[in-house]
Amino acid sequence: MFITFLLTSVFSTFFSGLFLVVSIRKPRYGKMISSDGSLTASSAALLTTALAKLTEASFATVFVAFLGQIFAHRAYKHVHGVTLAELSLRSWIVLPGKIFMESEIARFAGFSFLGVGSLLAALCVVLYTQAATALVQPQLQWDNAQLQIMQGLVRTQFANSSYINEYCETPISSSYDPDEAASTCIQIYHAAEAYHNYYGYLSAWKEVVQTGNGSSEPAKRPQGYAVINDDTTVTQAWIEQSNVTALYEQHKIIVNNVSMAVPHPGLIQAASDGVNGILQPAELAGLGSYTIRASVASPVIHSLCVTMTEAQLKPFVFELWDNVTLPVNLTIWPKQLSYANPYLGGTPFDDIFGWGPEYGDGKYPPVFGKVPIDYNTIINNTLDMPYGRDSIYLLGKGGPKDSAGNVVESSNYALCQLKVGQTPSCSTLFTASASGAELVARCEDPSDAMSYGSNHPGALGGNDTISLAWPDVATQWANSLALNEGLFDGNGSNARLLTQLILTEPTLNPDLPSAAEALAVMAGCTVLQSAIDAPFTELLNYTSHPTLKPRSYGSGYGSGYGNSSSYYGSYQSFPAMVRAREYASGPTQKYQNAFYPILILTFLLNLMVLLFLLFQRHWYNDFTDPTHLFSLAINSPPSKEMAGSCGGGPVGRQFEVSWQLNVDGDEHVYLEALDRVHAETGALRRRSWKDDVSMLMSPVKRLTGSERFEGGSTRRAGG
Numbered sequence: 001m002f003i004t005f006l007l008t009s010v011f012s013t014f015f016s017g018l019f020l021v022v023s024i025r026k027p028r029y030g031k032m033i034s035s036d037g038s039l040t041a042s043s044a045a046l047l048t049t050a051l052a053k054l055t056e057a058s059f060a061t062v063f064v065a066f067l068g069q070i071f072a073h074r075a076y077k078h079v080h081g082v083t084l085a086e087l088s089l090r091s092w093i094v095l096p097g098k099i100f101m102e103s104e105i106a107r108f109a110g111f112s113f114l115g116v117g118s119l120l121a122a123l124c125v126v127l128y129t130q131a132a133t134a135l136v137q138p139q140l141q142w143d144n145a146q147l148q149i150m151q152g153l154v155r156t157q158f159a160n161s162s163y164i165n166e167y168c169e170t171p172i173s174s175s176y177d178p179d180e181a182a183s184t185c186i187q188i189y190h191a192a193e194a195y196h197n198y199y200g201y202l203s204a205w206k207e208v209v210q211t212g213n214g215s216s217e218p219a220k221r222p223q224g225y226a227v228i229n230d231d232t233t234v235t236q237a238w239i240e241q242s243n244v245t246a247l248y249e250q251h252k253i254i255v256n257n258v259s260m261a262v263p264h265p266g267l268i269q270a271a272s273d274g275v276n277g278i279l280q281p282a283e284l285a286g287l288g289s290y291t292i293r294a295s296v297a298s299p300v301i302h303s304l305c306v307t308m309t310e311a312q313l314k315p316f317v318f319e320l321w322d323n324v325t326l327p328v329n330l331t332i333w334p335k336q337l338s339y340a341n342p343y344l345g346g347t348p349f350d351d352i353f354g355w356g357p358e359y360g361d362g363k364y365p366p367v368f369g370k371v372p373i374d375y376n377t378i379i380n381n382t383l384d385m386p387y388g389r390d391s392i393y394l395l396g397k398g399g400p401k402d403s404a405g406n407v408v409e410s411s412n413y414a415l416c417q418l419k420v421g422q423t424p425s426c427s428t429l430f431t432a433s434a435s436g437a438e439l440v441a442r443c444e445d446p447s448d449a450m451s452y453g454s455n456h457p458g459a460l461g462g463n464d465t466i467s468l469a470w471p472d473v474a475t476q477w478a479n480s481l482a483l484n485e486g487l488f489d490g491n492g493s494n495a496r497l498l499t500q501l502i503l504t505e506p507t508l509n510p511d512l513p514s515a516a517e518a519l520a521v522m523a524g525c526t527v528l529q530s531a532i533d534a535p536f537t538e539l540l541n542y543t544s545h546p547t548l549k550p551r552s553y554g555s556g557y558g559s560g561y562g563n564s565s566s567y568y569g570s571y572q573s574f575p576a577m578v579r580a581r582e583y584a585s586g587p588t589q590k591y592q593n594a595f596y597p598i599l600i601l602t603f604l605l606n607l608m609v610l611l612f613l614l615f616q617r618h619w620y621n622d623f624t625d626p627t628h629l630f631s632l633a634i635n636s637p638p639s640k641e642m643a644g645s646c647g648g649g650p651v652g653r654q655f656e657v658s659w660q661l662n663v664d665g666d667e668h669v670y671l672e673a674l675d676r677v678h679a680e681t682g683a684l685r686r687r688s689w690k691d692d693v694s695m696l697m698s699p700v701k702r703l704t705g706s707e708r709f710e711g712g713s714t715r716r717a718g719g
């Protein structure tokens with residue numbers, strides 16, 4: 001019997017201690033509790049509840065046994081004996097509801113050391129499973145953001161048009177159409193993405209107009225909008241904002257100059273890569289989510305539109321040049337153009353656009369075949385130009401009226417430049433859940449410790465990072481949107497809307513996007529596409545091997561995926577703050593902290609009982625057990641102290657009568673009330689908490705000779 005109770009006490013103490021430690025440390029279980037982990041959420045909950053119930057039941061068992069040993073010791077030749085109220089304390093543990101039904105027990109024993117201990121134990125028995133459920137059972141929780149060095153797979157340089165074309169999905173293979181299959185596919189992709197993003201951006205402007213929240217301040221205008229992978233919304237930020245009015249006062253022409261930072265889409269691949277160990281929403285039955293703020297360089301698209309008159313356009317339009325045979329043969333344009341003087345001898349706009357040898361090699365101004373008619377646009381691309389141009393150019397003409405309805409004669413042409421670089425002033429924020437994901441560029445925030453510049457002092461930006469490869473990607477984009485149809489007076493709807501946004505006043509229209517803003521949003525899809533699988537740093541330093549093939553360029557480019565040609569590349573590390581929602585122990589609501597005392601009390605009471613059992617040298621049969629007590633009581637002589645209790649049970653002071661176990665000739669054991677006269681003379685004083693604690697801490701003396709109970713209801717075994 002003793003060994004059984006000792007093992008039960010060890011079990012209860014161990015698991016109550018384990019649950020307490022787990023609730024305090026609040027461990028996160030990661031992939032251990034997931035769809036593919038060692039446990040599912042339901043099995044983890046079942047396991048927690050089962051262990052809590054077993055701990056609760058074992059605690060109740062050992063505490064009742066503990067009370068039985070204390071009362072047996074008191075009843076056997078102890079000066080104070082034991083009262084009926086104290087014997088009834090065990091019912092508080094077994095039937096906690098009796099606490100509210102038996103006021104006499106609370107009156108005569110409830111404020112004693114064991115009475116308070118029994119009350120606390122009863123409270124623990126009632127609430128332990130609920131406390132374990134609230135504080136230990138794994139539940140979906142957000143953790144605090146943790147700094148993590150993540151890795152992303154780099155497979156190509158930024159804006160590698162060959163790589164982009166190769167992975168465009170089309171049923172028309174290169175063997176069927178070797179010359180145009182890839183370019184046709186990628187142009188369809190660009191058209192679909194650009195129009196979708198542009199429409200979303202215009203819808204945001206429609207809402208701004210309807211609510212009357214339009215503004216001429218660049219920071220208060222709608223951000224760039226895009227969608228990638230069909231389920232990830234991309235928010236692009238306006239940076240390095242220029243004041244149109246201030247530029248007009250400086251140059252005396254209308255300059256619409258914007259820069260739009262694009263979040264790095266490579267973070268999407270890195271977040272789902274198993275090497276980073278981030279639990280995906282699908283692994284938690286669609287209930288998981290996470291947020292990553294990465295310190296990576298962000299691509300940025302620079303869009304510059306200058307409003308001009310036809311006279312100011314003369315250096316840039318072939319048919320306006322002197323001694324040109326008209327009409328211009330546009331079917332072979334621009335093959336008939338000679339670039340003997342690619343800098344055009346200098347123009348009044350060189351400093352605005354950055355043209356001329358003083359700005360670097362390849363900084364050539366554009367030349368267009370003709371002047372577009374109303375609501376049409378023409379593209380000047382890099383065909384037949386010396387290599388090195390970093391921009392593409394668009395020439396558009398608005399209608400006879402501006403956006404305000406005023407008649408405009410000739411000052412409604414716009415010459416626009418688009419080029420792409422990277423900026424260190426941003427971080428990329430990626431949030432994913434089962435309902436969708438969001439990729440956001442967070443820029444120009446001095447308090448952002450995760451901006452690329454904060455973690456890489458001296459990082460390059462501006463013109464030092466302009467991509468010479470992007471114009472090839474942008475040319476296919478422009479063709480896909482029919483932006484060059486103005487060469488043949490195509491009257492495309494996209495060109496019409498775009499030219500209606502040309503600024504004709506030296507200020508931003510609070511109710512309309514500008515042409516430069518619209519172009520940047522439309523071209524944003526090319527930047528996202530160019531950055532997929534591209535480096536996370538500001539240095540596009542893989543030009544010797546634009547695409548990283550498996551084994552072809554040595555082991556340094558291996559990705560650890562064996563011989564499969566579907567996986568290749570080189571991992572690149574970057575710091576990120578990761579905050580995930582996964583299964584963890586600990587409270588999810590503030591009120592659940594109120595359950596901590598239950599776990600603490602249960603462990604401390606378990607520990608107290610275990611120490612008592614370990615240091616107890618003797619073990620008594622528990623005479624408080626109902627069957628033992630019945631046998632003992634029926635074989636005890638009647639007592640006047642219990643007169644009148646036969647039918648209705650004890651009442652009042654009868655609960656306070658002290659009882660002692662006596663033996664008659666080593667054969668018969670019985671209960672006998674202590675002489676009340678002793679109490680009147682002072683020989684029997686009321687017990688105090690000090691007496692209870694002293695008795696509890698003192699070892700029981702070894703019994704010898706006639707003191708040993710060999711029979712009866714209180715048989716005692718030597719310890």
